[in-house]
Amino acid sequence: MDSDSDSDGSHVSATPPRDSFPPSPPPLLQSPPKHVPPVSRKITSSSSRSNPKAPTQPPPNPSQEAPVVPSSSPPPPSPLFTNLPFRICESRTARFSSSVSSFSRLRSRSSFTSDEKLKSDGLDFVPEPPQVEVIAPPKSVRRKPPNLITDTITSPPVKPMVFRSSGNGEGNFVKLNLNGKRGKKFPSKYKGVSKSRSNYAFRGKRYKKKEADGDGESLLEEESDLQKQIEDEANGFISSVEDAILAVKTEASDENLTKLLNLVYGYDSFRDGQLQAIKMILGGSSTMLVLPTGAGKSLCYQIPAMILPGITLVVSPLVSLMIDQLKHLPSIIKGGLLSSSQRPEETTETLRKLREGIIKVLFVSPERLLNVEFLSMFRMSLSVSLVVVDEAHCVSEWSHNFRPSYMRLKASMLFSELKAERILAMTATATTMTLQAVMSALEIPSTNLIQKSQLRDNFELSVSLSGANRMKDLLILMESHPYKEIRSIIVYCKFQYETDMISKYLRDNNINAKGYHSGLPAKDRVRIQESFCSNKIRVVVATVAFGMGLDKGDVGAVIHFSVPGSMEEYVQEIGRAGRDGRLSYCHLFYDNDTYLKLRSLAHSDGVDEYAVGKFLTHVFSTETKQHEKICSLVIESASQKFDMKEEVMQTILTHLELGEVQYLRMLPQLNICCTLNFHKSSPNTLAARNTIVAAILKKSHVKQGLHVFDIPAVASSICVATTDVLAEIQTLKMKGEVTYELKDPAFCYTILKSPREICSLSSHLTKWLTEIESCKVRKLDIMSSAAVAAISVRDTSELSSSAKQTLSLQSRIFDYFNGDEKCDTPSKTTQNCAFLRADIKVFLQSNRQAKFTPRAIARIMHGVGSPAFPNSVWSKTHFWGRYMSVEFRVIMEAAQTELFNFVDRNAALAT
Numbered sequence: 001m002d003s004d005s006d007s008d009g010s011h012v013s014a015t016p017p018r019d020s021f022p023p024s025p026p027p028l029l030q031s032p033p034k035h036v037p038p039v040s041r042k043i044t045s046s047s048s049r050s051n052p053k054a055p056t057q058p059p060p061n062p063s064q065e066a067p068v069v070p071s072s073s074p075p076p077p078s079p080l081f082t083n084l085p086f087r088i089c090e091s092r093t094a095r096f097s098s099s100v101s102s103f104s105r106l107r108s109r110s111s112f113t114s115d116e117k118l119k120s121d122g123l124d125f126v127p128e129p130p131q132v133e134v135i136a137p138p139k140s141v142r143r144k145p146p147n148l149i150t151d152t153i154t155s156p157p158v159k160p161m162v163f164r165s166s167g168n169g170e171g172n173f174v175k176l177n178l179n180g181k182r183g184k185k186f187p188s189k190y191k192g193v194s195k196s197r198s199n200y201a202f203r204g205k206r207y208k209k210k211e212a213d214g215d216g217e218s219l220l221e222e223e224s225d226l227q228k229q230i231e232d233e234a235n236g237f238i239s240s241v242e243d244a245i246l247a248v249k250t251e252a253s254d255e256n257l258t259k260l261l262n263l264v265y266g267y268d269s270f271r272d273g274q275l276q277a278i279k280m281i282l283g284g285s286s287t288m289l290v291l292p293t294g295a296g297k298s299l300c301y302q303i304p305a306m307i308l309p310g311i312t313l314v315v316s317p318l319v320s321l322m323i324d325q326l327k328h329l330p331s332i333i334k335g336g337l338l339s340s341s342q343r344p345e346e347t348t349e350t351l352r353k354l355r356e357g358i359i360k361v362l363f364v365s366p367e368r369l370l371n372v373e374f375l376s377m378f379r380m381s382l383s384v385s386l387v388v389v390d391e392a393h394c395v396s397e398w399s400h401n402f403r404p405s406y407m408r409l410k411a412s413m414l415f416s417e418l419k420a421e422r423i424l425a426m427t428a429t430a431t432t433m434t435l436q437a438v439m440s441a442l443e444i445p446s447t448n449l450i451q452k453s454q455l456r457d458n459f460e461l462s463v464s465l466s467g468a469n470r471m472k473d474l475l476i477l478m479e480s481h482p483y484k485e486i487r488s489i490i491v492y493c494k495f496q497y498e499t500d501m502i503s504k505y506l507r508d509n510n511i512n513a514k515g516y517h518s519g520l521p522a523k524d525r526v527r528i529q530e531s532f533c534s535n536k537i538r539v540v541v542a543t544v545a546f547g548m549g550l551d552k553g554d555v556g557a558v559i560h561f562s563v564p565g566s567m568e569e570y571v572q573e574i575g576r577a578g579r580d581g582r583l584s585y586c587h588l589f590y591d592n593d594t595y596l597k598l599r600s601l602a603h604s605d606g607v608d609e610y611a612v613g614k615f616l617t618h619v620f621s622t623e624t625k626q627h628e629k630i631c632s633l634v635i636e637s638a639s640q641k642f643d644m645k646e647e648v649m650q651t652i653l654t655h656l657e658l659g660e661v662q663y664l665r666m667l668p669q670l671n672i673c674c675t676l677n678f679h680k681s682s683p684n685t686l687a688a689r690n691t692i693v694a695a696i697l698k699k700s701h702v703k704q705g706l707h708v709f710d711i712p713a714v715a716s717s718i719c720v721a722t723t724d725v726l727a728e729i730q731t732l733k734m735k736g737e738v739t740y741e742l743k744d745p746a747f748c749y750t751i752l753k754s755p756r757e758i759c760s761l762s763s764h765l766t767k768w769l770t771e772i773e774s775c776k777v778r779k780l781d782i783m784s785s786a787a788v789a790a791i792s793v794r795d796t797s798e799l800s801s802s803a804k805q806t807l808s809l810q811s812r813i814f815d816y817f818n819g820d821e822k823c824d825t826p827s828k829t830t831q832n833c834a835f836l837r838a839d840i841k842v843f844l845q846s847n848r849q850a851k852f853t854p855r856a857i858a859r860i861m862h863g864v865g866s867p868a869f870p871n872s873v874w875s876k877t878h879f880w881g882r883y884m885s886v887e888f889r890v891i892m893e894a895a896q897t898e899l900f901n902f903v904d905r906n907a908a909l910a911t
């Protein structure tokens with residue numbers, strides 16, 4: 001059912017003539033319009049369209065894919081929840097640059113004339129003016145026509161990768177003698193060489209023919225000639241690359257580097273920023289690189305990896321991204337990957353290759369990078385020339401995609417533990433505030449910032465107001481010019497259910513579309529991505545899960561079915577269009593209900609001081625003298641108990657490990673409860689010769705003949721690591737001695753120091769988490785207000801509305817990434833509501849049995865579930881989501897007052 005049979009991809013791969021409107025190069029603007037006057041305007045594109053059948057109502061508990069991290073509006077007054085939660089007693093009673101050097105000239109298809117020019121004033125981004133590298137204005141980019149279904153592929157997008165890997169994940173077959181030991185010959189593994197591959201293919205055909213002719217001998221001769229020719233070609237190539245590398249090692253000149261680029265990648269020149277970054281890295285400096293999506297950041301570590309003597313470690317946030325990057329390594333660089341999700345034998349193999357010096361570029365997850373075993377291996381035997389922090393914005397809590405595990409990536413650790421020589425941090429989307437946080441954590445001097453635009457200039461950006469008929473509006477858009485002619489389109493939605501619903505709707509209307517979200521089995525996701533890349537699927541309707549690392553050059557349009565959660569998310573997602581430099585179209589459907597829903601959801605990770613205090617008390621409940629004890633926190637039960645999401649607990653624990661004071665050390669997460677069944681030898685016989693089994697017997701209780709025990713308790717009792725206990729029971733299982741089951745995933749840690757005062761620590765942590773919550777809400781407000789501002793632009797005699805909308809959005813994006821992100825953005829929520837307090841009162845009275853906090857009540861009124869108040873139960877209440885349009889903080893305050901009143905009333909009644 002989930003096959004591609006519904007794909008009517010045939011017409012998509014047709015190759016009709018190119019668009020006859022090749023827009024001219026984008027000239028520079030003299031000055032970016034700081035302000036787009038909010039002129040009111042009637043929205044034309046979609047809202048006024050006729051009304052087909054109404055879209056299906058969203059289910060009450062949509063599975064949102066947007067990354068989740070705490071946030072809220074302006075920090076609420078720190079409430080003293082010391083008496084909370086209130087128990088309700090029985091009684092009776094949710095191409096620009098910083099150096100954006102240019103605003104491209106914007107042209108609508110109707111208004112393109114070759115000499116309309118708007119110039120930029122070259123507003124170069126200079127965070128610390130005297131120190132930032134001065135970036136030359138980018139070369140004007142020759143705009144290519146969009147990728148249309150009707151394109152004649154007379155000149156397909158340049159595919160200059162001469163020596164690419166096969167794309168099977170193993171990737172790189174030809175091992176280059178990068179360490180400079182000339183003269184050593186390479187094994188004949190030339191499968192990665194495209195030329196050779198085609199020779200093999202050619203040979204295969206000929207072989208079959210000659211075999212049929214009965215000309216066996218000449219065929220064998222030819223075979224061996226071909227083999228020799230292939231080897232000669234590959235050896236010739238390798239020695240040319242070796243020569244080019246040697247030349248760069250001798251002198252890292254522009255000429256030598258360009259020669260190497262040309263040889264390995266087939267490109268004639270570096271793109272803006274690449275050469276500067278490569279030279280800076282080769283010069284030994286840590287570097288912060290900000291280039292737009294698809295601008296070629298990967299090359300900026302791949303080339304240094306060929307030159308530098310040690311290993312290049314690339315830290316990436318997602319395994320899928322690592323796999324993708326590994327696949328895209330040029331075949332001459334041998335790569336490897338280490339992630340927590342690998343099988344032990346895969347890890348062992350990669351570690352072996354690392355030790356033997358076979359791997360030159362290693363992709364690694366941040367968790368893996370800090371694994372004790374991994375670190376000790378590097379300390380002992382391996383030298384790291386370069387650590388690359390990809391998607392470096394994840395280091396900062398002020399980014400749209402903060403990852404607690406990235407907090408571990410501190411320069412002090414990378415330099416001291418890994419002996420890294422330099423760091424390269426790369427991102428496409430970072431505000432000034434995020435950049436400062438990343439550069440400070442990674443100790444990158446402000447002089448070493450290379451920042452080009454955050455946005456390429458080949459986008460036509462548009463927004464329309466939509467509502468209940470959004471699916472119909474989408475269909476109308478997709479059936480109109482230019483979308484109807486575009487060969488590859490991504491539609492981004494917020495919720496998983498939307499991807500299925502919309503893709504089905506499009507298919508029902510003869511548009512070849514597939515849904516994609518993280519809830520799909522991995523093999524289906526891979527298949528959909530591959531089918532999209534090979535143009536068998538025209539439209540992918542996806543959540544945020546799709547696109548990271550996607551390098552499909554000819555995506556001609558990106559449509560946002562809902563407003564993105566932040567400018568960063570918007571820029572990242574539209575960045576998947578037009579990577580081949582052609583004009584591409586990006587449309588956003590704005591609707592107020594979705595904005596409010598997303599705003600409510602932005603509060604779902606918020607915490608109260610009371611809950612944080614309770615959590616900390618639990619974390620540090622172990623006796624201080626038992627410092628070496630391995631403590632554990634079962635995720636599911638803790639999440640319910642403290643009404644905190646897993647990510648929030650992880651953020652707090654990581655802060656306790658990596659904040660100013662190191663209170664604890666995190667250990668690998670594992671399923672801590674083990675049920676063991678002995679089969680061959682008796683438990684006591686095994687225990688007599690095995691200390692771990694002896695400890696298991698001591699610490700377990702027997703239930704229906706099975707031994708049930710807590711792995712950290714067993715490990716602590718004999719001072720071994722939890723992984724040793726796990727390894728032992730695995731060995732016993734292989735010998736047929738036991739079978740076992742594991743359950744209860746838990747955070748594990750050892751306490752290094754108990755805080756003197758839980759109260760002040762919880763107050764500090766709550767303040768920090770509340771700021772993160774506010775930051776998330778503010779990002780959505782800024783994105784929303786940019787969309788609304790673009791909607792309100794009006795046609796003028798000089799510019800069409802689409803050109804004006806593009807300018808308006810570009811201007812907002814520029815301001816956002818280069819200005820003060822903290823500036824106040826008007827929210828569209830209301831501050832008061834007449835019936836709120838009365839409704840809360842009724843709500844409390846009808847739910848006397850529950851233990852509420854003001855935050856829990858505010859979430860329910862916003863229609864947002866939490867671990868202790870799940871949607872499945874609470875969406876049934878009459879008040880669920882009723883006050884979504886009222887500011888979250890206002891509801892919390894009202895709830896707090898009503899909770900106090902309620903408790904007082906009950907107390908009075910009780911006496």
Ligand SMILES: Nc1ncnc2c1ncn2[C@@H]1O[C@H](COP(=O)(O)OP(=O)(O)OP(=O)(O)O)[C@@H](O)[C@H]1O
Nearest residue numbers: 267269270271292293294295296297298299428551
């Ligand atoms: N100098 C160059 N000339 C032509 N093409 C290039 C050049 N450098 C890189 N490319 C190509 O640009 C494409 C995008 O490169 P890459 O994936 O490194 O971009 P990126 O900046 O990492 O993008 P993202 O942020 O989306 O991951 C690749 O196909 C790459 O081969």
